[in-house]
Amino acid sequence: MNTPSLSRAFALLLWRDLLLAYRRRTEMINPLLFFVLVTTLFPLGIGADPALLREVAPGIIWVAALLAAMLSLDSVFRSDFEDGSLEQFLISAQPLSILVLAKVVAHWLITGLPLLIVAPLLGLLLDLPAASISTLLVTLALGTPVLSMIGAIGVALTVGLHRGGVILSLLVLPLYIPVLIFAANAVESAGAGLPIVAHLSLLTALLVLSMSLSPLATAAALKISLS
Amino acid sequence: MLRFFHQLGSPKHFYRIAGRWIPWLAAACAALMLIGLYQGMVVAPPDYQQGDSYRIMFIHVPSAWMSLFIYIVMAVAGAIGLIWHMKLAEVIAISSAPIGASFTFLALVTGSIWGKPMWGAWWVWDARLTSELILLFLYLGVMALYSAVEDKRTAARATAILAIVGVVNIPIIHYSVEWWNTLHQGPTVTKFGAPSIDLRMLIPLLLMAVAFKLFYAMVVLMRARVEVLQRERNAQWVRELVDIS
Amino acid sequence: MTGTGAKFCLEASGLGCVRDDRSLFEDLSFRLSSGQVLLLEGRNGSGKTSLLRLLCGMRQPDAGEIRWDGEDIFRLGPDYHTHIAYVGHKDGVKHDLTAFENLKLARGLAAPNLDTSIEDALRQVELWGFDDVAARNLSAGQQRRLALARLLVTRANLWILDEPFTSLDSRGIAIVEALFSNHVAHGGMLAVTSHHQVQLGDAETIRIDLSS
Numbered sequence: 001m002n003t004p005s006l007s008r009a010f011a012l013l014l015w016r017d018l019l020l021a022y023r024r025r026t027e028m029i030n031p032l033l034f035f036v037l038v039t040t041l042f043p044l045g046i047g048a049d050p051a052l053l054r055e056v057a058p059g060i061i062w063v064a065a066l067l068a069a070m071l072s073l074d075s076v077f078r079s080d081f082e083d084g085s086l087e088q089f090l091i092s093a094q095p096l097s098i099l100v101l102a103k104v105v106a107h108w109l110i111t112g113l114p115l116l117i118v119a120p121l122l123g124l125l126l127d128l129p130a131a132s133i134s135t136l137l138v139t140l141a142l143g144t145p146v147l148s149m150i151g152a153i154g155v156a157l158t159v160g161l162h163r164g165g166v167i168l169s170l171l172v173l174p175l176y177i178p179v180l181i182f183a184a185n186a187v188e189s190a191g192a193g194l195p196i197v198a199h200l201s202l203l204t205a206l207l208v209l210s211m212s213l214s215p216l217a218t219a220a221a222l223k224i225s226l227s
Numbered sequence: 228m229l230r231f232f233h234q235l236g237s238p239k240h241f242y243r244i245a246g247r248w249i250p251w252l253a254a255a256c257a258a259l260m261l262i263g264l265y266q267g268m269v270v271a272p273p274d275y276q277q278g279d280s281y282r283i284m285f286i287h288v289p290s291a292w293m294s295l296f297i298y299i300v301m302a303v304a305g306a307i308g309l310i311w312h313m314k315l316a317e318v319i320a321i322s323s324a325p326i327g328a329s330f331t332f333l334a335l336v337t338g339s340i341w342g343k344p345m346w347g348a349w350w351v352w353d354a355r356l357t358s359e360l361i362l363l364f365l366y367l368g369v370m371a372l373y374s375a376v377e378d379k380r381t382a383a384r385a386t387a388i389l390a391i392v393g394v395v396n397i398p399i400i401h402y403s404v405e406w407w408n409t410l411h412q413g414p415t416v417t418k419f420g421a422p423s424i425d426l427r428m429l430i431p432l433l434l435m436a437v438a439f440k441l442f443y444a445m446v447v448l449m450r451a452r453v454e455v456l457q458r459e460r461n462a463q464w465v466r467e468l469v470d471i472s
Numbered sequence: 473m474t475g476t477g478a479k480f481c482l483e484a485s486g487l488g489c490v491r492d493d494r495s496l497f498e499d500l501s502f503r504l505s506s507g508q509v510l511l512l513e514g515r516n517g518s519g520k521t522s523l524l525r526l527l528c529g530m531r532q533p534d535a536g537e538i539r540w541d542g543e544d545i546f547r548l549g550p551d552y553h554t555h556i557a558y559v560g561h562k563d564g565v566k567h568d569l570t571a572f573e574n575l576k577l578a579r580g581l582a583a584p585n586l587d588t589s590i591e592d593a594l595r596q597v598e599l600w601g602f603d604d605v606a607a608r609n610l611s612a613g614q615q616r617r618l619a620l621a622r623l624l625v626t627r628a629n630l631w632i633l634d635e636p637f638t639s640l641d642s643r644g645i646a647i648v649e650a651l652f653s654n655h656v657a658h659g660g661m662l663a664v665t666s667h668h669q670v671q672l673g674d675a676e677t678i679r680i681d682l683s684s
Contacts, residue, residue: 012580016569023568084562091528092581093554099581153392157385161375171368171389174361175396178403185410206399217392224384227531312532378492380534458493 009094010102017106020079031072031111032118038064039122050127057126058136058187064122065115065140066176069147070169072111076103076152077159077222086159090226096219104152104215112144128191135190139183142203149210150175156221179206236315238455239464245448252448256441263434271427280344287337289436290330291355293443294362295397297327301369302394305387315451317383318458320390321373322450326443328366334359354408358401365393379458479506480555480629481541482527482661488535489522496522497682498535506629507656509675510663514682520665521561523682524634527663528558554583557628559636563619567608571599571618574607575625582626593624597647612639620648623655630661637668 021028042060043053053060080086080103089099116137123133154172158164186199267285274281301323308316338356339349350356369386376382459465481503488498496519504510512520525531527538529545529552538545545552565574575590594600597617599610607615616639623631631652637645649671656662656675664670 009580012577016566016573016577019573020566020568079566082562083566084560084564085566087530087558087560087562088564088578088581090530091553091556091558093550093583094581095550153388157372157389158375164375167368167371167375170364170371174364174368174400175392177361178396178399181403181407185407202403213395217388221385221388223530224381224388227381227384227525380490380493461493461495 006094006098009092010098013099013102014106017103018109021106021110028110028114031068032114034071035064035068035115035118036122038067039125043126053126054128054191057123057128058132058184058191060126061119061122061128061136062139062143062180062184062187065119065144066147066173066180068115069112069144069151070172070176072107073148073151073155073168073172074165075111076107076148077155081159081226086222087226090223096222097215100152100156100218100222101211101215104148104218107152108145108148112140112148115144116140128187131193132187132191135196136187138200139186139203142200142207143179143183146179146203146206146210147176149214152218153214153221156218156225158225159222160225179203182206236313238314238318238459239462241315242452242455245452249445249448252441252445256438256445259434259438259441263431263438266427266434267431271431272425277345280341283337283341285431285435287334287341288432289439290334290337291359292436293439294327294331294334294359296440297323297330297443298362298366298390298397299394301327302387302390305383305390309384309387314458315455317380317387318451318454319447320387321383322447322454323443324366324369324373324386326446326450328363328370330439330443331359331363331366335363352408354405357408358404361400361404362397365397369393478629479659480661481505482630482663483539483542484527484536485539486536487523487526487533487538489519489526489531490534491519491522500536500680502678502680504630504661504663504678506659506661507676508661509652509656509670509672509677510661511670511677511679512663512665512682513679518682520682521634524558524560524632524663524665527630527632528556529553555628556630556632557582557623557626558632558634559619559622560634561638563615564622565607565615565618568606570604570606571610571621572603574618575621578622579625582628585625585627588624590625593621596624596651597621598643613641613644616640617644617647620651624651629659630663631655632663634665635667636664637666 039060042056046052046056077086080089089096092099119136119140120133123136128136151168151172154168154175155164157171158168161167182199182202186196186203189196189199263285268282271282273279301320304316304320304323307313308320335356338353338359342351342353342356343349369389372389373382373386376385456465456468482505483503485501487500489496500523502510512523514520522531526533529538529549532546540548540552540555543552564578566577569577571594572590575593579585579590591600591603594603597620599614599617599621602610602614607618610618616636620633620636636648640648645668652662652664652670653672653675656672662672662675
C-alpha cells in the first residue's frame with residue numbers, strides 16, 4: 001500500500017494554502033492595517049507624552065499583535081469548512097495532525113510573518129530604542145507562531161458554530177497571556193539594557209511545546225466539531 | 228463492587244443513587260461548615276499583624292483551593308468521557324463548571340475584601356488574584372462553548388478538549404503571572420501576608436476545606452441529576468418519572 | 473478503478489446513532505462486499521447522511537461497530553481511509569484553484585491511483601478543456617463532476633456518496649452512472665444515498681430504508 005509520503009502531503013497542502021492566499025493577496029493586508037490602527041489608538045487614548053509612550057510601547061505593540069493574530073485566526077479553517085475540504089482532510093489517508101500542522105504553518109506565513117515587517121514602523125511611531133526594536137522582531141518571530149498554534153485549537157473547537165468568532169476570543173485570549181508577558185517584558189528589558197536570555201528561552205520553550213502538542217489537540221477538536 | 232460502578236455508569240441508576248447521597252452530603256457539609264466557621268471566627272486568635280481582618284482567609288483560601296481542584300476534576304472527567312465514551316463522566320464534567328466558576332468568583336471577592344484594609348484599594352493586580360481572574364475566564368470559556376454547541380454529546384466532547392488544554396496551560400499561566408508580578412512590584416508589598424500558622428488557625432482552615440469539598444460533591448450531584456434528566460429526556464425511565472410526579 | 477481482484481468486506485453490526493438527544497436509528501446491521509451497492513433510502517432527516525458519515529469514520533457510532541475486513545475501522549484509522557473515498561453534500565472543491573490543481577491535491581491526500589492520471593480523470597467526467605479554469609468559473613454541475621472525478625484518482629475500493637447526482641444534468645447523470653457501474657463491475661463497492669433512481673445495471677444492491 002503505497003500512500004504518498006507524509007512529507008510530500010505536508011508540502012502539497014502547504015503549497016495549496018500559500019497559492020490560495022496568493023490568489024486573494026489583497027486580503028492579506030487587512031490584519032496588517034488592523035495592527036497599525038490598534039497601535040495608533042493608544043496614543044490617542046492615553047496622550048502623546050513621548051516618555052510615557054516609550055515606556056508602554058512594548059506592551060501596546062504586543063497587545064495589538066495579539067489582537068491582530070486573533071482577528072486573522074478565523075481564516076485558517078473557515079474556507080475549508082464551508083466548501084467541504086475540511087471533511088476531506090478528516091478522511092484523508094494522511095494523519096490529520098500533520099495536515100493541521102501544514103495549514104497552521106501556512107497560516108502563520110500568511111498572517112504572522114507580515115507583522116514582523118510592519119513592526120519596526122510601529123516601533124518608530126512609539127519611539128522605541130533600536131535595541132528594543134530588534135528584540136521586538138525576535139519576540140514576534142518566536143511568539144506569533146505560538147499564537148497561531150494555540151489559536152488553531154480554538155478555531156477547531158468553534159469552526160462549526162454560529163457566531164463562533166466571539167467565543168473564539170474568550171477561549172483563546174487567556175491562553176495567549178504567557179506569551180504576552182514574556183515577550184513584552186523582553187522588549188522592555190532590552191530597552192533598559194537588561195539581559196533577555198531567560199525571556200527568549202521561555203518563549204522558545206513555549207514554541208516547542210505548542211508545535212508538538214497543539215496539532216494533536218487541534219486534530220482532536222476538528223474531529224469532534226465535524227462529527 | 229464492580230457491579231456498583233457499572234451501575235453508577237448508567238444514567239438511570241446514577242440518578243437514583245445520587246439522589247440518596249445528597250441529603251447526607253448536605254448534613255455533613257452544614258455541620259462541618261458551622262463548626263469550621265465557629266472555630267475560625269470565634270475560637271482562633273487574632274493575628275498579630277492583621278488583627279481580625281485576616282479571618283476572611285477561612286473562606287478565601289478554601290475557595291481558591293476549590294477553584295483549582297474543580298478545574299482539574301472537570302478536565303479529568305472530560306478526559307474519561309472522551310476516552311471511554313462514558314456519558315456520566317461528561318455530565319459530571321459540565322456540571323462542575325459553574326460550581327468551579329462560582330468558587331473562583333468567591334475567591335476573587337473575598338480576596339479583594341481581604342486586601343482592602345492592607346492595600347487601601349479593592350484591587351491591585353496581586354499575582355494570585357490575577358491568576359484566579361484568568362482561571363475565571365477559563366471557566367467562562369468552557370461554559371460558553373458548551374452552551375454554543377447544539378448537540379450535547381458533541382458539546383461535552385469539545386469542552387473536554389478545552390478543559391484538558393486549559394489544565395495544561397494553568398501551570399504555565401500561573402508561572403508567567405508570578406514572574407510578571409515580581410518584575411512589576413509596586414511600592415507597597417502586595418503579597419498576602421500569610422499569618423504564621425497557629426494550630427488554632429489551621430484546624431478551621433482544614434475544616435472549611437473539607438466542608439467546601441462536601442458542598443461541591445452535593446451540588447455537582449444535584450446539577451448532574453438535572454443534566455442527566457435533560458440528556459435522557461426521550462428515554463423510557465425519564466418519561467415514567469415525569470408521569471408519576 | 474480497483475482492478476486488483478482483491479475482495480473486501482464492510483460489515484456493520486448493531487449500529488445506533490443519536491443526534492441532538494434523539495435516536496436516528498438503532499440496531500442497524502448489514503454486510504457490503506466487493507461488487508455490491510448499498511442504497512440508502514428514507515425521508516430527509518432520517519439519518520442517511522449520519523450513517524454515511526459513520527461509515528467514513530467521521531463520527532463514532534453511539535452503539536455497534538463497523539468492521540473493514542474484520543477490523544474495527546477506528547482501530548485501523550488512516551489505514552481504513554486509504555480504502556475509501558467520500559463525496560458529501562459539499563463538493564470539497566476549492567473555488568480559487570483550477571480543476572487540475574484540485575485533483576492534484578485530492579490525489580496527494582489519498583492513496584493515489586497510479587494508473588489514472590489527472591488528465592484521464594478529467595476526460596472521464598468530460599472536464600478536459602476546463603483543466604486550467606478556476607473552479608469558481610465552472611457551473612454547479614461541472615463542479616459536481618469535478619468533485620466526483622476525485623474518486624477516479626484514488627485507489628479507494630469503497631465509494632461513499634451523499635446525493636451524488638445533485639446539480640447534474642441528464643448527460644452528467646449518465647456519465648456518473650457509467651463510472652459507478654464500471655467501479656462496481658471491477659470489484660469496487662458503493663454506498664449511496666440518492667433521491668434520484670440510481671441505474672446501475674445488474675449490480676447486486678442492498679437497500680436500506682431508514683424511515684422504517
